[in-house]
Amino acid sequence: MKILIVGNGGREHALAWKLLQSDRVKQIVCVPGNGGTATLNRCQNLPLQVEDFAGMARFALVHNISLVVVGPELPLSLGITDYLRQQNIKVFGPTQAGAQIESSKAWAKDLMAEAGIPTAQAAVFTEAEPAQAYVAAQGAPIVVKADGLAAGKGVTVAMTVEEAQAAIAAAFDGQFGAAGHRVVIEEFMTGxxxxxxxxxxxxxxxxxxxxxxxxxxxxxxxxxxxxxxxxxxxxxxxxxxxxxxxxxxxxxxxxxxxxxxxxxxxxxxxxxxxxxxxxxxxxxxxxxxxxxxxxxxxxxxxxxxxxxxxxxxxxxxxxxxxxxxxxxxxxxxxxxxxxxxxxxxxxxxxxxxxxxxxxxxxxxxxxxxxxxxxxxxxxxxxxxxxxxxxxxxxxxxxxxxxxxxxxxxxxxxxxxxxxxxxxxxxxxxx
Structure with a gap:
């Protein structure tokens, strides 16, 4: 079988390395891959952007790709699985609707409440002033999270109210782009x-x-x-x-x-x-x-x-x-x-x-x-x-x-x- 892996990080190199241990995997193609995947036997890099769904689909159909494995959250949040499935390409990775569990912390909190899943108490805000008032009332330590994808850097564990206020201001001032247009403020959990x-x-x-x-x-x-x-x-x-x-x-x-x-x-x-x-x-x-x-x-x-x-x-x-x-x-x-x-x-x-x-x-x-x-x-x-x-x-x-x-x-x-x-x-x- 031939497998296409989307992404260019350590996770994708590890996936390629593990899959190539099987004799049944004839070839891996990484989009865009990195220096490590470029040097693996039976592996090649394809210089496309992870958002180029059409380019990946064309390659997968022409080269009889058996499975597409999506590494990063960004293409999943943009609907790569939906796009490829529409062309009868098998994909490992959730649809855009499912990827909301990561791409929106507020959406995930709502799902957890509906499912009865244990998690920290939280409140969601779309403006800085009420968010800061909430933090002032709750006190610290407290956790401030940009709602959307921020490359793993949108979370502030604030040990003081002032630190939390600064994190809220930074989010609404655009530090995390569109990801910070809404914030989730959670109770601080220990353990x-x-x-x-x-x-x-x-x-x-x-x-x-x-x-x-x-x-x-x-x-x-x-x-x-x-x-x-x-x-x-x-x-x-x-x-x-x-x-x-x-x-x-x-x-x-x-x-x-x-x-x-x-x-x-x-x-x-x-x-x-x-x-x-x-x-x-x-x-x-x-x-x-x-x-x-x-x-x-x-x-x-x-x-x-x-x-x-x-x-x-x-x-x-x-x-x-x-x-x-x-x-x-x-x-x-x-x-x-x-x-x-x-x-x-x-x-x-x-x-x-x-x-x-x-x-x-x-x-x-x-x-x-x-x-x-x-x-x-x-x-x-x-x-x-x-x-x-x-x-x-x-x-x-x-x-x-x-x-x-x-x-x-x-x-x-x-x-x-x-x-x-x-x-x-x-x-x-x-």
Whole structure:
């Protein structure tokens, strides 16, 4: 089979890498791809924009593409699935209506209320003045979210009323473009966050291994929010009992309510959860696609052929699939970013040492890179995701950092405490 992957990040490189482990996958085409996908065997980049639905459709029909896998949220929110399905092209990814679960936080909150899904209390505002009055009455800490897509940077966890007021003003002043024309203000929840990515065909929903991301730029979870600086899996805080509760209280009600609204949701439903100090799972947000960098740490542990799962979702026969099989052990991913990220950063830095890193068993997933004149250059804020597995978390994390230390590019920055919650508590996993 031939598969077209939409996107150019570490998540898409990881999807291509995993799919190419199957002999049944003859070719991968990435639109537009990156420096990593450009160097994979049986993989080619197609220089189209992710919004060029017509161009992708023409290519898919001419080249007999078996399945289109959509990585980023933007083309999903713009209706790529609807467009391709109209031309009888199989797609893994929800329709535009389903993608609202990520593209509008207010819409997602309404869906959660209808479904009875546990989440933070919230209020929605379309003007700054009443939003600021609400914050003044509620006090801090409090969370301010731009309603629309803001590339993972539209959320402010405000520890003071003044910080929240400033975030509201910035949103309505256009910091996040159209995404900030409406804001959702939520109660502040305490606990540990965990990501549960689940595959669904709109009828059946099956979770993948739980992962824990590290959103802040600095060690000790300090500094600005980012798209994610590293992750590990399986997150021990998500016990089997908690996973059963998430299945019954979050995932199944969400899919059932989407279906009741007439939405045929096929793809990933990603639940970003807060596990409260009392052990209760509450939804922080939903995403409509694979997480990044969670995908880079989950897929190396997957034994079941990925193409079978994705095609089963696209063809609405996930219920027929046997249970998903996983490798034992643990996985860790450390993101190497450009100096200055998530603020202003430089591109075009030559990257070396990746072969050396992979020689010790790590996998280097390219996020913001390009191949130019036979050299790999940095081309984004998050440049690489260096992933390793091990029998224990300590081994996986140590292997990942050993690989990171073999890679060089000017201004490279990475957190040195990825997995700190499980480092000392780590023991052999079965």
């Amino acid at each position: 540990q966050e965990v990501s549960v990515l689940a595959l669904t065909d709109g009828l059946t929903i099956r979770p993948l291994l739980p992962a824990q991301d590290h959103k802040r730029i600095g060690d000790g979870d300090t500094g600005a929010n980012t798209g994610g600086m590293g992750a590990y899996a399986p997150a021990p805080i998500m016990t089997p009992e908690l996973m059963r509760r998430v299945q019954q209280e979050v995932l199944e009600p969400a899919i059932a309510t989407l279906r009741q609204r007439g939405i045929d949701y096929r793809g990933v439903l990603y639940a970003g959860l807060m596990i409260t100090p009392e052990g209760e799972p509450k939804v922080v947000e939903f995403n409509c696609r694979f997480g990044d960098p969670e995908t880079q740490t989950i897929l190396p542990l997957l034994e079941t052929p990925l193409e079978d799962l994705l095609m089963a979702c696209a063809q609405q026969r996930l219920r027929e699939m046997p249970p998903i099989v996983w490798k034992s052990g643990a996985s860790a991913c450390v993101v190497m970013a450009a100096g200055g990220y998530p603020g202003t950063y430089q591109k075009g830095q030559v990257i070396t040492g990746m072969d050396d890193a992979e020689s010790i068993g790590a996998v280097v997933f390219h996020a913001g890179t390009q191949l130019k004149h036979q050299k790999i250059l940095s081309d984004g804020g998050r440049v690489l995701g260096v992933t390793a597995i091990g029998d224990t978390f300590d081994q996986a994390i140590a292997n990942a950092y050993e690989a990171v230390e073999r890679i060089q590019f000017e201004g490279a920055y990475y957190r040195r405490d990825i997995g700190y919650r499980v480092r000392t508590a780590s023991s052999s996993l079965s």
